[in-house]
Amino acid sequence: MSKRTTHFWIEVVLLVLITAGIATAFLIDEMQPLNKQDIKMDASDLRSFAAAGRQLLDQQQKGQLTQTFFDSQASLLKEKVRSTTEALHDGAEPAAERDRREASNLAAQLSAAVEDLEAGRSNGSSLGRVLEELKLKSKQLEDRLKNE
């Protein structure tokens, strides 16, 4: 083989190895069950989403937002909550299973609350309180997992 051809094949092999390596790393990461760290991050997302929903409702009721903004932001928030809810359906490590269920529970409640938010069902002041409560519960879970 000429020097040129050798170099060519070395480069191809290197490229394939690097790409395969990165792809494998990704796949392995995806397939890992959720650990406490992952659930903590999801809980912190839930906390943030609940707080955002609460504030969105509050500002809307005070007339600080346009209806379009409220509707669109609520719908975008709903999307975000849905994606976190789905992420929590993955399997968890045995040690983290209880936490996963707790987080999943909160996610389901938050999903319902954000549905109400988007549909404009504020139920007087009770939706606000529900969101506030979910925010605090998520924060508690988040803090607990942080210190473990």
Next chain:
Amino acid sequence: MNKFLEIFLGILTAMGGFVEVGELVFSVNAGVKFGYHLLWMVALGTVGIIVFGEMSGRIAAASSQPVFYFIRQRAGYGAGLLTLIAANVASLLTCAAEIGGIAILLKLLFGGNYFLLAFITLIFLLLVVWFLSFQAIERIFGLLGLMMLVFVVAAFWFGPDWSAMGTGFIPNIPTFETSSDYLVYAYFAVALLSSIMLPYETYFYASGGIEDGWTPNSITENRFIVIIGFTLGALLSVALILNGALYFAPLLIEPQLPGTAAQAPAFLFGKWGLILALLGMFFAFAGAAIENALTGAYNIAQFFGWNWGKYRVPKDAPRFHFAWMVMFVLAALIIFTGVDPVEVVEYSIVFSIVILPLTYLPMLLAGRDKDYMGPYANGWLAGILGWAFFVLICIAALAAIPLLIITHGGRG
């Protein structure tokens, strides 16, 4: 009088063009997570972009040749091509993030389907860049981006703790409970630095200087604009951090949607605050999208020796024009895959800092080359600062990807 007006407009344009979607997201979140503690990074990044902005402008004014001419000549074809591809991938990702951000803003302003709005954004950008002159584009988007000053007013209104703010400007590492918090702090520091020193800014600035017909006489004007304009622009970044620290942090909100930031001025000023913020963001993001698409086209045309520039009759620079159109279309296609623009922003910011040494080194070498620059080569100040920042950027570039992975994108 005319000269002063030119400089004044230049300053305002530089200021209005300072913020783009990545900077917005990272600044607000940095404020939420770390209060005043990362203000020093904004200051540091601003000095950095001033140093390299001034250098790239001076190179354009002194040699009438854009930076990519020099890259190929001095680094050779292979290394130059690698730099070209890297810079253009960074610009493509940034452009995509801006387009996604704009689509979200349009949805918040007018409602409608996100993908349809992204498509409308694409058409809008194509038409604007094709039909408007370079100067008109610069001015319109830069000046209207200044509507984001509502965030500065809001920051004042919220009442920052001035002495704490002052200490925040001194480089510091707060004490955290867990070690992962330190890593997240480092990640945000790197991301903030990157979002302020994005590579396209210097390339665009240099090419823009040639579009504007700069000569060595323009060097002082360039300095004024860069120093004052970018410093004022940094004010917007600081204001966003303050909005994060003073409004969102107590509410425990970490904004993951670009539109959420507008809720801060809305809280203080009602619907008008909201609309001003959203419109300001629209023009800032659109300006950034345009700059990135044009930068991609400038880079390719300058590297291969094609005719380029909006100052030319379009049919005489066919490949250049085709190139920026392709940039917009590819960026829009990325958004059409449905990926979250904020995620794209994350990757574009990390990728940008990783390649930043590659894009800044040629500039540093061109700036000090007396053959190239004659009497306008780097003085001692530009030289020292240039190399100091280059070292800083290299450290940040090495740390970026490990930090991204370990902190799961800054989430902990």
Next chain:
Amino acid sequence: MSEHHLDIVRQVLDRPIVDANHYNCGKVDDIEIGLEGQPKVISLLVGNDLTSDRLPEFARYISRKIFGRRRVKIPWSEVSVITDDIKLAKNADEYGLDERQGFIYEFISKLPGAWKK
């Protein structure tokens, strides 16, 4: 730089080429040097055939597959002035280096406003 001394690597290679009207014609991708007798520059070479040669093997292969193996030869006698760029004696199309052809040009030149300013 001096009038009697031309550094063909620093002052010619990878420099922009412009035609008689100062219209860009690409860059000097390679230089053909004659080595019989006194070494001298025979021509400037432009095209992907030459630039792809300067890349690592795999990149060379991909580059040739996508962009072809075009090469354009400009006799050294056609170079009229060398300053920061290489100026040629005639117009770009007479050397086959005018970018105003092909499907990109067809597309751009047909858009409204393409001939304005």
